[in-house]
Amino acid sequence: MHVCSWSILDCSALCWEGGVVRITWGGTRTVLLTKRYALKVPRFYPWSWILFKLGFHCNRHERKHSQSGHPKLCPVLFADRFGLLVVMPRCTPIVPMEPWKDTASRAMCPVEYAYWQSQGLPFDNYHFNFGRLNGHLVALDYGTDYRMELC
Numbered sequence: 696m697h698v699c700s701w702s703i704l705d706c707s708a709l710c711w712e713g714g715v716v717r718i719t720w721g722g723t724r725t726v727l728l729t730k731r732y733a734l735k736v737p738r739f740y741p742w743s744w745i746l747f748k749l750g751f752h753c754n755r756h757e758r759k760h761s762q763s764g765h766p767k768l769c770p771v772l773f774a775d776r777f778g779l780l781v782v783m784p785r786c787t788p789i790v791p792m793e794p795w796k797d798t799a800s801r802a803m804c805p806v807e808y809a810y811w812q813s814q815g816l817p818f819d820n821y822h823f824n825f826g827r828l829n830g831h832l833v834a835l836d837y838g839t840d841y842r843m844e845l846c
Contacts, residue, residue, distance in 0.1 A: 724838070734782050735753075766833075767811060783835070817837045
């Protein structure tokens with residue numbers, strides 16, 4: 696394995712001869728993106744134990760909801776019961792509905808989003824939380840349910 700040039704300050708991409716592993720960060724989890732998979736682990740915050748625990752909770756929440764097999768949720772291929780790791784297939788990023796807006800641009804129209812929310816699906820309508828898997832729009836990040844109490 697040969698490693699591309701990167702430093703501790705900018706470790707967003709690791710390379711090997713067959714492709715690239717990208718590392719991205721969310722609010723509570725770190726995601727390693729390989730050619731075929733997305734691996735989610737709780738993000739370590741030295742200053743906040745609560746956010747670290749929330750990363751575990753989000754992984755367990757995605758594991759629970761993926762067992763429904765709903766077509767709007769990206770399937771979880773592997774998840775441990777403790778919330779240390781979630782593995783999903785890597786999806787293609789989508790183009791936001793309103794690209795002239797900031798990163799809060801929506802992934803689907805409000806009517807469709809309201810319908811899926813009424814069905815009890817736990818996802819936001821931000822375009823960066825969705826992707827395409829085999830041509831279908833799926834929620835990639837459905838670990839945080841904003842209707843629940845966090846602490």
